[in-house]
Amino acid sequence: xxxxxLLVNVFLFFLAVLLLYHFSNIFRxxxxxxxxxxxxxxxxxxxxxxxxLRGRNVANIRILRFIMLxxxxxxxIKINVQGATNLNLKGPYVVISNLQCSMDLLGIFQIxxxxxxxxxxxxxxxxxxxxxxxxxxxxxxxDHKKEAEAVEIISATVDTMLRDHLRIWVFSESHRxxxxxxxxxxxxxxxxxxxxxxxxxxxxxxxxxxxFDMKTNKFTSGNITIQILPPVKTKGLGLGDIPxxxxxxxxxxxxxxxxxxxxxxxxxxxxxxxxxxSPQLLRD
Numbered sequence: 001x002x003x004x005x006l007l008v009n010v011f012l013f014f015l016a017v018l019l020l021y022h023f024s025n026i027f028r029x030x031x032x033x034x035x036x037x038x039x040x041x042x043x044x045x046x047x048x049x050x051x052x053l054r055g056r057n058v059a060n061i062r063i064l065r066f067i068m069l070x071x072x073x074x075x076x077i078k079i080n081v082q083g084a085t086n087l088n089l090k091g092p093y094v095v096i097s098n099l100q101c102s103m104d105l106l107g108i109f110q111i112x113x114x115x116x117x118x119x120x121x122x123x124x125x126x127x128x129x130x131x132x133x134x135x136x137x138x139x140x141x142x143d144h145k146k147e148a149e150a151v152e153i154i155s156a157t158v159d160t161m162l163r164d165h166l167r168i169w170v171f172s173e174s175h176r177x178x179x180x181x182x183x184x185x186x187x188x189x190x191x192x193x194x195x196x197x198x199x200x201x202x203x204x205x206x207x208x209x210x211x212f213d214m215k216t217n218k219f220t221s222g223n224i225t226i227q228i229l230p231p232v233k234t235k236g237l238g239l240g241d242i243p244x245x246x247x248x249x250x251x252x253x254x255x256x257x258x259x260x261x262x263x264x265x266x267x268x269x270x271x272x273x274x275x276x277x278s279p280q281l282l283r284d
Contacts, residue, residue, distance in 0.1 A: 029217040032075065036102060043067050044129040051136040058117045058138035058166060065109040072106045076221030077211075079110050082260075083228035086201055087113050092161045092168075093231065094193040097203035098253055099171035103212055107205045107226050108169065116167035119157075119188070140168070142188070150188055158196045168192060172253055190246045194239065199231040202253050207261035225260040 020027040047067070051060050072079060087095075095116070097108070108118070117138040125131040125141045135141070142153050161168055170189035193200045204227045211222025229252060237245065 026217045029219040032219045035074075036071065039071065040130060041128070044133045047133050048129050048136075051133060054136070056136050056138060058115060058164075060137040061112065061117060064133070064137055065112055068105055068109045072110070075106075077103075077106055078223045079107060079226060080223060081111055081226045081228070083230070084111065086228045086230055087111065089199060089201070089231055091198070092165050092196065093199045093201055094189055094196070095167060095169040095201050095203055096172055096189045096249060096253070097169065098205055098257055100205065100208060101212070101214070103208050103224075104205060107224055111203070111226060111228070112169070113167050115165060116169055118169040119171065144186065144188070151191075154188060154192050154195065157192060161198070162196055172250065187242055187246050190242050190249060191239075194234045194237050194242055194245070197235050197237075199233050200249065201231050202229040202249060202256075203227070204229065204253050204256040204260060206257070209261075227256050227260050229256065 017031075021031055022028075047063065051063070054060060071077075095113075097104075117140060119140050119142055120134065122141040122143040124139075125135060140153065140157055142150050144150060157168060160166060170186075170192065172186065172189070190200065206223075206225040206227075208222070208224065211220045212218065232245075232249070234245070
């Protein structure tokens with residue numbers, strides 16, 4: 001009798017969850033958010049001993065990629081990549097992409113080049129097993145609020161990327177906006193590329209607002225467009241060129257962000273309002 005009652009309660013519980021997921025936008029939003037964070041946390045427990053045995057190595061990111069890619073199928077997210085061949089450069093380079101929210105991970109792991117690691121906020125290092133797994137995967141942790149420390153980390157990264165032929169992925173903003181707007185580009189990424197004399201490849205991910213919006217608790221299936229712009233050379237540039245190059249990179253990212261995020265009929269007008277003249281990129 002007690003066992004039958006337990007089975008009935010379990011059945012009613014899962015039925016309630018299914019009904020709420022289907023009819024309640026708020027429940028669906030928080031369920032998907034918790035599932036994403038739970039997926040990352042649970043897998044970090046399983047991966048920790050495996051990666052610890054392999055040691056700290058950028059190659060471990062390929063394992064993270066294998067774990068994260070199924071999420072786009074579970075969430076019904078379709079990713080359209082434009083300009084993928086621009087990542088086929090030989091040798092080290094710096095990738096600069098816009099930052100929105102945790103959904104960025106789906107796009108990043110979709111196109112992540114070989115021998116590529118990421119710059120992330122230092123606070124991520126303290127996220128239990130997740131931080132340790134990221135450290136073992138070669139992630140580079142930086143505190144944007146401590147300028148002297150950030151400069152030191154950038155200098156050390158330059159030596160490492162040139163020695164090991166690494167590609168470094170840096171976000172344009174220092175923190176997630178969660179909005180369909182962008183903040184001015186941080187100079188650390190451009191500083192890194194100029195100091196190493198390696199190309200910059202801007203990567204722009206479209207706004208998630210049509211299917212993901214924290215203000216309205218919306219999280220449904222949808223499409224993400226990733227536009228990979230042509231490489232921008234930094235060879236011959238010095239520290240004095242960083243402010244101008246930063247402005248040009250930000251202009252290119254901002255213009256293309258609005259272009260790929262807007263509805264087809266609104267693209268031209270939005271780009272014209274936000275950025276009257278498209279920045280001219282220096283190609284390799």
